[in-house]
Amino acid sequence: MAGPELLLDSSIRLWVVLPIVFITFFVGILRHYVTQLIHNDKKVDLQQVSDSQVLLRSRILRENGKYLPKQSFAMRKHYFNNPDTGFFKKVKRKVIPKNPMTDPSTLTDMMKGNLTNVLPMILIGGWINWAFSGFVTTKVPFPLTLRFKPMLQRGIELISLDASWVSSASWYFLNVFGLRSMYTLILGQDNAADQSRIMQDQMTGAAMAMPPDPNKAFKSEWEALEIVEHKWALENVEEELMCQDLNFRGLFI
C-alpha cells in the first residue's frame, strides 16, 4: 500500500543529507592518500619478469612470424614447442600457493588493508548512527518489503512506516558505494578509496599478488603456437615494389 507522503523538514536536507555526502567523500580521499603512504612496493621476482617476457616473445612470434624467413620461424617454433626439449614443454615452474596465514608479508598487507578500510567505516558508521539517529533522512525511490525495515530504519521505532524511508546510517552506506565512480573520476583508476573492490578481493580469498599460474600460461601459449603456420609476407615483395616508381619526395632538400 502506498503510504502517505511524508513531508520532511528541509533542514534535514541541509544538515544531514549533504554533510553525510561530504564526510563520506573526504574520508574516502583521505583513505586513498593514507594507503599510498603506508603502502610498500611489491618486490618483483626475477623469474616472473623473465617468464612474462618469454610469453610476450612467443606471442610476437605468432603475430609477426610471417616477416621472418621460413627457416628462422621454424627454428623458433621448434625452440618453444619441441616435444622433448621445447621451452614450454620442459620448463615447469614450482608454484607455491601462498598461505595467507603463515606468510608474513601478506599478513601485514591484510592488516594494513583492514586498518585503512574497515576501521574508518566502522567508526564513522557508528558515529553517524549515534549523531544522526532518531529521524527519517530520506526515501529510496523504489518500494521495499518489510524485511528491510530493521536494517534500514535503525533508531526509528515506527511499525507502520514504509520501508522505503531510511535512516541516516543507511544513507551513509549508500554513499560509500555510490561515490565509487566519483573517486574514479577524481583519483583515476585503481585508487585505494574503492572499498567495494577490496571487499571483493577479500571474499575471493586468494592471494592478491599472485600472477596467473605460469604453467597454465605456458600450456595455453604452447597450444596457440602449435596451430600457427608460416605464411611468408615477402613472397611477392619485388613484384609489389616494382609495379610503380619509387617516391623520392623529401629525400632531397
Added chain:
Amino acid sequence: MSSISELYDVSWEEMRDKLRKWREENYRNSEQIVDVGEELINEHASKLGDDIWIIYEQVMIAALDCSRDDLAWSCLQELKRQFPDSHRVKRLAGMRLEALERYEDANKLYDSILQDDPTNTAARKRKISILRAQGKSSEAIRELNEYLEQFVGDQEAWHELSELYINEHDYAKAAFCLEELMMTNPHNHLYCEQYAEVKYTQGGLENLELARKYFAQALKLNNRNMRALFGLYMSASHIAASPKVSAKVKKDNVKYAAWATSQISRAYQMAGRGKKENKCSVKAVEEMLESMQITMS
C-alpha cells in the same frame, strides 16, 4: 662568450622544451645538450621546478660524453643530495667512474646495486658495456647472451649483440639477433636493411636471394632508402651472374637489376636538378653501374 639564449634568441621555456624533445627522441648531440643544459641549470634553476632533476641526469650523461668532468660531478652531487638511496643515481655514479676508466670501482658499484635488486637491468647493461669498453668482446658476448636469456624482450640488448657478432664476423648469429628485432618491429625499414646486408655478406645463393627480398622489403617500407636500393641492385646482379641459376631466375634478376638501375639514375637526376655538377655525378653513377653490370651470355 654570449649565452645560448642571446645567441639564438630563445627563452628558457623553449630551451627546456628542446631538452625534453632531445630526451624523448634519444638524441646524442652531447655538446648542444651541455651548452643548453648548463645555462638552464645555472641561470634558471628555480623556475624549472621538479623538471630540474631529469635535466640534471640528461646533462650529466652529456657532460661525460664531452669530458666535462666538473659539470658531471656537480650534477651528480645535486642528484645525490636529493635522492640519497636511489639506484638510478648510483648507476650515474657508476657511469662517471667508467668515464674516468676506474672500471673496478664501477663494477663494485654495479654489483652492489644488483645485490639489492636482482631485476635491475640498467646495472647489468652497464657491466656489459664496461667489458666492451675494455675490449673483451668475447666475454661481453657471453654476458650479453646470459642477460638476454633472462630478459628476452630487451631490444636495445639484441641490437648491441648483433653489433658485437658483426665485429666478430659471426654473421649467422648476428642474423639471428636482427631477426628478433625484425619480429618485434616489423615496420622498421632499418632493421630489414641491416638484416639484408648481413645476409649478403654471408654469401651463397640462398642468402643472396633472402638479401634481395629483404632489401626490397626495406624499400617498400621506405621508398627513400638509397642503401637498400643499391643493395637490391647488387644482390640481383650477383644472382644473375651466378652460373648455377636457372634461366628463369636469371631473367627475373636481370629485370630487378635493371629496374633498380633506372630508379638510381632517376634519384641522381632529381638530386642534381639545377646544379651544374649534376651532369658529372649522373654520368659517374651510370659508369659505375655499367662497370658492375654483368654481361649476359
